[in-house]
Structure formats: C-alpha cells, structure tokens
Amino acid sequence: MRVITTKDIQGIAIAEGAHRDGHEWQIVAVFDRVNIRGGQSQFLPTGGGDPFFAHTLQPGEVVCNEDAQMWHNATDFAPVDPVQQGHRDIFIVATNRWHKRRYGEDFDQASMHNGVSNWQADRPAEVAEIVEAS
Structure with a gap:
C-alpha cells in the first residue's frame, strides 16, 4: 500500500484512527519512506488511551500485533520538503487460524x-x- 503526501495532500495513514480489525494477528512491514515526517506506528489499550508502543518504522522494520488485545494506529504524515511529493510503502498481512476464519x-x-x-x-x-x- 502506498500513501502519498504533498504540500496540498496530507498523508493519511489510517483514515478511521485507532481501531481493531477483527483478525487474530496483523503484521505491518515498511518497505520505503521518502521525503516524509510522521507515520508513527502505535499500539494502544483497547478502548483508547495513551500508546504503550510508539515507533516510526523505517524501511525493513516490521511490527506484529494480536488484534484482540489492543488497538492500533499510525499517525498521518507530511512531506519534509513541501516542493517534493513524499510517500510511504507498507505491506500488511492480517491472519486468522482456519477454525477462526473471518x-x-x-x-x-x-x-x-x-x-x-x-x-x-x-x-x-x-x-x-x-x-x-x-
């Protein structure tokens, strides 16, 4: 998934904000970050509150979470150089065991x-x- 940002377009990482998806496990891998600031990955207590994990993943970094145990979020981002377009490329895997298929x-x-x-x-x-x- 590629999300872009320019001086006129905010890079909205997760439109719905902090949430759960209903899968057992999720993996988010960052492949590329170009000319952006922000995009911090966060894990929060179910129901909200301050993040207990907050890290701006760099290319090659991955996080995994058990969806039922927490909410997840990523902050929006903007270009460092507003003259140039910025983007973040991520790969998301959400999985359930067969007997809990969605x-x-x-x-x-x-x-x-x-x-x-x-x-x-x-x-x-x-x-x-x-x-x-x-």
Missing part, C-alpha cells in the same frame, strides 16, 4: 464454487481436506 462456511463454499481457479481439478487434496474438516 468469512465463514458460506463464503468458503462460494469461493470454491465460483473462484477464479477450478479447485476441484487444480487442488483435489485441499478440497478433500476442507470437506472432511467441515
């Missing part, structure tokens, strides 16, 4: 039935494992 059985069945690949032909062992677990 979308449920109806979604899984529709995905297998209407998915872009033919799961029955392409991955018969995986389909059999999913059916047996149901």
Whole structure:
C-alpha cells in the first residue's frame, strides 16, 4: 500500500484512527519512506488511551500485533520538503487460524464454487481436506 503526501495532500495513514480489525494477528512491514515526517506506528489499550508502543518504522522494520488485545494506529504524515511529493510503502498481512476464519462456511463454499481457479481439478487434496474438516 502506498500513501502519498504533498504540500496540498496530507498523508493519511489510517483514515478511521485507532481501531481493531477483527483478525487474530496483523503484521505491518515498511518497505520505503521518502521525503516524509510522521507515520508513527502505535499500539494502544483497547478502548483508547495513551500508546504503550510508539515507533516510526523505517524501511525493513516490521511490527506484529494480536488484534484482540489492543488497538492500533499510525499517525498521518507530511512531506519534509513541501516542493517534493513524499510517500510511504507498507505491506500488511492480517491472519486468522482456519477454525477462526473471518468469512465463514458460506463464503468458503462460494469461493470454491465460483473462484477464479477450478479447485476441484487444480487442488483435489485441499478440497478433500476442507470437506472432511467441515
């Protein structure tokens, strides 16, 4: 995900502010920061309050959090040199264990039935494992 900022565009890191996403675990990796100040990653007590973790991740740095245990946020950012555009590139992974999957059985069945690949032909062992677990 790339968020840009200019003298006219604020780099809004997280539009909704401090929040939880409903997944078990989340990983945020920063790949690039160019001409920006701000963008601090924060973990806060559930329900709000002062951050107990606050760090401006640099390229190559990663944070991981257990979503149910805390809120997360990132502060907005702006260009250091307002004549030049700035940006931050991040990669986000949100995951749940299979038995706590987010979308449920109806979604899984529709995905297998209407998915872009033919799961029955392409991955018969995986389909059999999913059916047996149901």
